[in-house]
Amino acid sequence: MPPMKEVDRSGAGAAAAYLDPLDLDGHLLHLLLAVLEEGSVTRAAERLAVTQSAVSHGLARLRRITGDELFVKNGRGIAPTALAQVLAPRARRLVDDLRAFGLAEGFEPARLEETFTIAANDLQRDLLLPSLLRRLRAAAPGVTLRVISSDAPLPAMLRDELCDLVVTPRPPQGSDIVQKRLFDDRYVVFFDAAHRRAPASLDEWLAAEHVSVLYDDRRGLHFDEWLLGEGLQRRIVATVPGMAALASLVRGGAWLATAPSLLAEGALRGLASAELPFAAPPLRMYAVWHLRYQADPVMRWLRAQLEATVAEVLAGARAPGSAVSGTGSRTGSTGSTGSRSGSTGSRTDSTGSRTDSTGSRTRSRTSSRTISRTPKNRAKNRAKDRTKDHPR
DSSP states (O other): OOOOOOOOOSSHHHHHHHOOGGGOOHHHHHHHHHHHHHSSHHHHHHHHTSOHHHHHHHHHHHHHHHTSOOEEEETTEEEEOHHHHHHHHHHHHHHHHHHHHHTTTOOOGGGOOEEEEEEEOHHHHHHHHHHHHHHHHHHOTTEEEEEEOOSSOOHHHHHTTSOSEEEESSOOOOTTEEEEEEEEEOEEEEEOTTTOOOOOSHHHHHHSEEEEEBOTTSOBOHHHHHHHHTTOOOEEEEEESSGGGHHHHHTTSSOBEEEEGGGGGTTTTTSEEEEOSSOOOOEEEEEEEEGGGSSOHHHHHHHHHHHHHHHHHHHHOOOTTOOOEEOOOOSSTTOOOOEEOSSSSOEEOTTSOOBOTTSOBOOOOOOSSOOOSSHHHHHHHHHHHHHHHSOO
16 A cells, blocks of 8 residues: 655645645536535535535545545534635636537537526616526526626626626726626606606605615615715615615605616516606616636627527517617627726726726716706706706
8 A cells, every 4th residue: 555645734735745636527626616615515515406415425535635624614604724725726727627628629508517607786687687597598408597696796706706797787897807788778766656746857856755775785876876976865765775675665655766767677567667857877787707708618608698688688678768778789709809998997898888097987978068066056957957858
């Protein structure tokens, strides 16, 4: 019997001295990453569509190969050891290489076995992902979809491969982050027509009581940030953690909810809606991914399916007078191309919104007219402009 190997538990040295690559396979590497990202054997088993016993056996094999526990108990979950954290990025690269190797002769969705992780908040999740799942499963029965909350997405979500794709109105910035605009929607005001009518002016809208969204990270809507920038502040009487919960509070009361118009065919169906009595910036929705996946055939296919889903959803939107417009058509048959839009900003495709050299997006123009710098006068001027442009 050969002498037992001396285990170096100092991290990188352990991986280099002890790991025998011939003992590994892609399934073990995939399992290691699943347990690491889920922090639970149970959740990893659900994600991989295998039994907990299969995950435990796989971890036992990995422990024998590496000579390390890899995961230890931490409260109600498990935490990776130092060696597991060192091995994780190597495992991700190997899995990517194995997938690219398997697709060298061509990509066939019907043979794909993959779990795609998409980060999205409730608006884009409920609007797009049910249709996307149906589309994915029809073309690739071996595909599963994992949806996580994006909150206010950070570049680390993509850099650390916590997800494959982010769908968000607030794309994170970075020279290695690629974004593509999917569509524009407009904000409208929702209300219960049995209890009130639509506000006819900016002053009436400001005087009303509102229900709005405040996410768990204490972040409000981009619309509210824009209002504050314009020197305007509405009277909010209640907040909910997501768009889907607005209807339950608005229904039966005299309150207003200002939200994207597409919700009229979704979470806010049944409520009356009207145009805002003032000009406001659009809600722009983006798909965001890491540059490493720009040319990956599987990820290009996923993004193409998302774009087709957007076109399908927008075509089916029946909101009266909808001004939703699809943008960001792909350039070329192999997917969107990434052009650098700033020395430190995110990359965008040829139709995406550009960023400046510091990585912050240029602010949308809300009106071609000049608005007074004084908040009170500015609000009155905006209301007058709206009345001139859109007489009632």
